[in-house]
Amino acid sequence: MSEQTPPQTDQLQRTPPPLTAPVMELVGISKHYQSRGSIFGGAGERVTALNQVSLDFRRGEIFGLVGESGSGKTTCGRLMVGLERADAGQLVLEGREITALRGKDLKDFRRKVQIIFQDPYQSLNPQLSILDSVAEPLITSQACPASEREGRVLATLKAVGLSPAEDFAYRFPHQLSGGQRQRVAIARAMIIEPRLLVADEPTSMLDASYSAQIFDILLQVREKFGTTIALITHSLAAARYLCDRIAVIYRGHLMELGQAEQVINRPRHPYTQALIDATPKFGDCGDVPRYNALLQPERQATTEEAGCVFFRRCARAHLTRCSRQAPTWRRLEDGDMVACHYADGAPDPGPEIESCPVPGL
Amino acid sequence: MALLEVNHLSIGYQTAKGLLRAVDDVSFAVDAGQSLGLVGESGCGKTTIGMALMGLLPPNGSIVGGNVVLDGQDLSGLDEADLRQRRWRDIAMIFQAAMNALNPVQRVGEQIVEAILTHKPELEREEALHQVEGLYQLVGLPVGRMHDFPHQYSGGMKQRAVIAMALALNPKVIIADEPTTALDVIVQDQILKETKELQKEFNIAIIFISHDISIVSEVCEMIGVMYAGQMVERGTTREVLGQPRHPYTQALLNSFPALGGPRRPLRPIPGEPPLLIGRRFGCRFCDRCPVPASSCKLEPPELVQVGETHFVRCDNV
Ligand SMILES: Nc1ncnc2c1ncn2[C@@H]1O[C@H](COP(=O)(O)OP(=O)(O)O)[C@@H](O)[C@H]1O
Ligand SMILES: Nc1ncnc2c1ncn2[C@@H]1O[C@H](COP(=O)(O)OP(=O)(O)O)[C@@H](O)[C@H]1O
Ligand code: SF4
Ligand SMILES: [Mg+2]
Ligand SMILES: [Mg+2]
Numbered sequence: 001m002s003e004q005t006p007p008q009t010d011q012l013q014r015t016p017p018p019l020t021a022p023v024m025e026l027v028g029i030s031k032h033y034q035s036r037g038s039i040f041g042g043a044g045e046r047v048t049a050l051n052q053v054s055l056d057f058r059r060g061e062i063f064g065l066v067g068e069s070g071s072g073k074t075t076c077g078r079l080m081v082g083l084e085r086a087d088a089g090q091l092v093l094e095g096r097e098i099t100a101l102r103g104k105d106l107k108d109f110r111r112k113v114q115i116i117f118q119d120p121y122q123s124l125n126p127q128l129s130i131l132d133s134v135a136e137p138l139i140t141s142q143a144c145p146a147s148e149r150e151g152r153v154l155a156t157l158k159a160v161g162l163s164p165a166e167d168f169a170y171r172f173p174h175q176l177s178g179g180q181r182q183r184v185a186i187a188r189a190m191i192i193e194p195r196l197l198v199a200d201e202p203t204s205m206l207d208a209s210y211s212a213q214i215f216d217i218l219l220q221v222r223e224k225f226g227t228t229i230a231l232i233t234h235s236l237a238a239a240r241y242l243c244d245r246i247a248v249i250y251r252g253h254l255m256e257l258g259q260a261e262q263v264i265n266r267p268r269h270p271y272t273q274a275l276i277d278a279t280p281k282f283g284d285c286g287d288v289p290r291y292n293a294l295l296q297p298e299r300q301a302t303t304e305e306a307g308c309v310f311f312r313r314c315a316r317a318h319l320t321r322c323s324r325q326a327p328t329w330r331r332l333e334d335g336d337m338v339a340c341h342y343a344d345g346a347p348d349p350g351p352e353i354e355s356c357p358v359p360g361l
Numbered sequence: 362m363a364l365l366e367v368n369h370l371s372i373g374y375q376t377a378k379g380l381l382r383a384v385d386d387v388s389f390a391v392d393a394g395q396s397l398g399l400v401g402e403s404g405c406g407k408t409t410i411g412m413a414l415m416g417l418l419p420p421n422g423s424i425v426g427g428n429v430v431l432d433g434q435d436l437s438g439l440d441e442a443d444l445r446q447r448r449w450r451d452i453a454m455i456f457q458a459a460m461n462a463l464n465p466v467q468r469v470g471e472q473i474v475e476a477i478l479t480h481k482p483e484l485e486r487e488e489a490l491h492q493v494e495g496l497y498q499l500v501g502l503p504v505g506r507m508h509d510f511p512h513q514y515s516g517g518m519k520q521r522a523v524i525a526m527a528l529a530l531n532p533k534v535i536i537a538d539e540p541t542t543a544l545d546v547i548v549q550d551q552i553l554k555e556t557k558e559l560q561k562e563f564n565i566a567i568i569f570i571s572h573d574i575s576i577v578s579e580v581c582e583m584i585g586v587m588y589a590g591q592m593v594e595r596g597t598t599r600e601v602l603g604q605p606r607h608p609y610t611q612a613l614l615n616s617f618p619a620l621g622g623p624r625r626p627l628r629p630i631p632g633e634p635p636l637l638i639g640r641r642f643g644c645r646f647c648d649r650c651p652v653p654a655s656s657c658k659l660e661p662p663e664l665v666q667v668g669e670t671h672f673v674r675c676d677n678v
């Protein structure tokens with residue numbers, strides 16, 4: 001494969017954040033929900049939203065959590081900012097376990113971690129002017145004297161590309177486009193200078209030109225404030241663009257974690273490979289390997305509880321081993337993490353090479 | 362003469378603030394077995410074009426210029442009853458978010474049977490049922506699930522059912538409006554591949570509407586790029602993606618992160634799309650254009666031919 005792939009010149013030239021103590025750690029976090037069942041009947045079943053998830057977020061890094069809908073990404077993000085409580089495991093912020101926090105410490109925690117949501121149309125109070133909306137966290141957290149508030153708001157609006165800021169400050173949400181609203185949401189989160197910003201699919205409801213703007217603002221926020229960003233996304237391409245490291249999650253289970261380029265260019269988990277196969281390739285993509293890791297149609301298996309969560313859809317699976325024994329979350333030689341029995345030296349047919357769908361590029 | 366020809370189509374909506382020019386002088390043609398992708402950001406008029414082709418514009422919307430010719434017949438000359446006849450038999454549409462519009466209290470197979478019987482009242486029920494079985498097989502749905510309700514289907518299954526419904530009357534043209542937008546990539550990929558196969562097998566013309574140029578580039582052999590109601594560039598996928606000539610097309614391509622190739626900085630398009638109400642002079646992209654010519658602010662640029670099937674609406678080419 002290496003001979004056919006074109007040289008990868010990375011033009012982004014971003015310096016990866018230094019290896020320091022993590023800002024936040026998730027240690028063996030599990031979360032279950034009782035599903036409500038449907039209005040047509042059907043008993044509510046126990047849904048595993050997160051199963052034994054362990055992650056660390058380094059200072060100043062942009063970390064991508066990637067997976068399909070229902071894989072537990074939002075649950076993970078909500079947990080990280082204290083909107084949800086884990087059933088098991090620990091959440092550690094700057095070395096302190098947060099379930100133990102009370103009173104002032106808890107308030108301090110809430111200030112240090114902020115979240116922005118997918119839907120910019122619902123995340124802002126329609127009654128509040130942009131100025132009041134963005135100032136609100138400052139007031140709640142008493143982060144600065146009232147006299148400095150407006151100045152802080154205007155500076156933050158400018159930082160997220162809403163200029164002239166004086167013009168935007170006195171508008172109301174309905175007078176803004178989706179992309180502008182999402183920037184206000186980022187301003188609102190950033191104004192109290194959190195250590196960690198969770199961005200839950202911040203661009204999935206926006207058009208390409210707006211999402212590229214939001215991507216750039218997230219990069220600038222990291223640059224300027226050194227904020228750690230946890231980017232939740234279903235798009236591997238977006239994660240590749242923005243992130244230093246990527247974790248792939250499937251039905252609440254971590255599948256693979258590693259340096260962004262490594263996960264994309266050399267995916268080891270069959271599920272990551274299936275996601276890459278399925279993502280539309282376009283533009284200047286060179287030759288793309290095809291992994292054919294997805295089993296179609298999927299297996300009708302009942303042994304799932306004990307086996308690998310991906311067993312039913314996995315073309316690489318060993319019928320007895322994978323159906324009976326869940327793979328452990330383990331570190332490969334190059335440092336990447338993976339949950340698959342066969343990620344190294346697997347019964348692996350190796351990728352085929354598919355040429356770029358737009359020849360001549 | 363192509364199967365479907367859209368000539369200088371302009372569409373307006375009456376609004377409280379005046380006429381909203383949603384589509385302005387759009388032309389394209391699609392032949393049997395061909396696929397054209399209409400791509401552009403939300404609000405650029407894609408759905409409006411689809412609805413106009415179906416004769417289903419809302420009461421405040423109307424064609425204010427140009428025409429649509431299907432199989433040699435000018436559709437604007439037809440009266441309402443004739444149009445209804447042709448609609449679905451000749452042109453079917455997979456509506457945006459259609460999978461969420463399935464009737465929740467009616468079995469899915471039954472909904473398709475009903476759609477068939479509405480347009481072919483001469484058919485026996487049994488026969489329609491039999492056809493639906495065939496359609497289920499065609500789109501890869503288990504026939505045994507015909508009698509389930511929509512909530513028992515996954516998103517991918519619902520979308521397949523909607524595709525089956527569009528295929529039910531053997532249309533010559535299918536308009537698919539963002540058919541996979543709500544789906545995860547793996548299911549999306551499967552459905553796109555299957556749709557492509559069905560299209561080839563039945564020699565259907567497809568107009569594939571999407572805001573996502575990466576999807577369109579996988580599915581379609583031709584692409585029309587829309588901006589603020591105008592088609593700014595059109596050609597084969599190879600022409601448009603290989604040598605994008607319109608500054609908007611170039612900007613759009615530069616604002617999508619790609620999965621392959623070297624990591625490149627994205628270049629977001631600054632600013633916001635223009636309002637479509639009121640009189641507009643010149644090129645609609647002018648305010649955001651990195652390289653505006655002096656002439657394009659005054660007069661709308663002409664469509665310039667820059668390749669065999671490659672057209673660009675820009676004064677700078
Ligand atoms: N409040 C809730 N009640 C019941 N089930 C929930 C709730 N929130 C999430 N879930 C379930 O947990 C799983 C993970 O959901 P979520 O974290 O929203 O995934 P994602 O963000 O990756 O789409 C899904 O099966 C979802 O249906
Ligand atoms: N019924 C309507 N009345 C008034 N304006 C409308 C109506 N439907 C759509 N529009 C406007 O027409 C333009 C094109 O809309 P649409 O065709 O839905 O775009 P797209 O499908 O590309 O997102 C938009 O500015 C939209 O706000
Ligand atoms: S452990 Fe087995 S079933 Fe699971 S992903 Fe690896 S090969 Fe596939
Ligand atoms: Mg989510
Ligand atoms: Mg639309």
